[in-house]
Amino acid sequence: MSVNDVGGRRRFEDSEYTLHIYPGSIAEGTIYCPITARKTSTAAEVIDSLINKLQLEKTKCYVLAEVKEFGGEEWILNPTDCPVQRMMLWPRMALENRISGEDYRFLLREKNLDGSIHYGSLQSWLRVTEERRRMVERGFLPQPQQKDYDDLCSLPDLNEKTLLENLRNRFKQEKIYTYVGSILIVINPFKFLPIYNPKYVKMYDNHQLGKLEPHIYAVADVAYHAMLQRRKNQCIVISGESGSGKTQSTNFLIHHLTALSQKGFASGVEQIILGAGPVLEVR
Incomplete structure (x- = not known):
């Protein structure tokens, strides 16, 4: 041997x-x-x-x-x-x-x-x-209540089954965002959720990643303040299959970044950037 x-x-x-x-x-x-x-x-x-x-x-x-x-x-x-x-x-x-x-x-x-x-x-x-x-x-009785984890790294038993069950449980509660450390997983709900109004922009302003419920605004906020503090360019990578919601996620990111930079003053920058989106997506 x-x-x-x-x-x-x-x-x-x-x-x-x-x-x-x-x-x-x-x-x-x-x-x-x-x-x-x-x-x-x-x-x-x-x-x-x-x-x-x-x-x-x-x-x-x-x-x-x-x-x-x-x-x-x-x-x-x-x-x-x-x-x-x-x-x-x-x-x-x-x-x-x-x-x-x-x-x-x-x-x-x-x-x-x-x-x-x-x-x-x-x-x-x-x-x-x-x-x-x-x-x-058979679905006649509700599943036993299970704790959902907003960060998959916190799962006590990490495997494919528990990972998918955690994402499914959160999705049923309309929690479409879940962290994997500093990475954000987004599940397209194919409907509008009321979590993108000015109240949420203010809520996630200047907060450490992971302190609040996972949100795409949190990712934008961390990148924005890191740019100001380190004085270096930042990059947010969005990847996914066709129809997964990449374009809409980009729009939410731009909305939050322009809201942070303008501090409530309308300048039309957001609409200009969003208007260039279809041109940039052409291959």
Whole structure:
């Protein structure tokens, strides 16, 4: 075995996975709780994370159970078992959360003082887990409230799925702007939003990037004041596919920059610059 093989194996062991643990009646209102774990993480470590995340009573004893179909037999994991390793043995369709005849999942169960497992009533289990989960998936119940992040760099679990979900949640709230550090992501709403009036020009005047809700005015304001302070030319790059809103974003930038430079005095500069736009766009 080469040194590269050892390094590759170590990186594989350190890879993080997300486990979806269904607490059932133990945590009312929670469909599932995502827990980040490694291949070597034990069931005891995952349970500790669940207790902290769901704020469960630490005086009680909990166990993890693996089930391969709804209503099927539950396999209780030993404290030293590794849930991620067991999950990696599941069929691909189960790992991709596709609808199939088998329903693989991990459940959180409470252990009684005599060593038996407290399953709770079937009615409660149906109401809190399976029935509610399927109704949420079909759109009959609202999705659980999730915190949206105005900067994607602040996401606790950064991957393609969480990134897109965060952008989607913000878009549904008509928050079309999101930061990635100093970069601004804009999702075209294809309708006018009342966030470009003089009140917003004044609101974003001379504010540090990230202090307020993401906005294209914030980018223009930072560039404008950096030009004044450093006495150097500034550049704002706008990129995107056809129809993504580049021209309109340019208009908003020019509007804010002229408003800052003119300080409320109408000079016609903005209209002159905007009028040159169609000529500049011709290739």
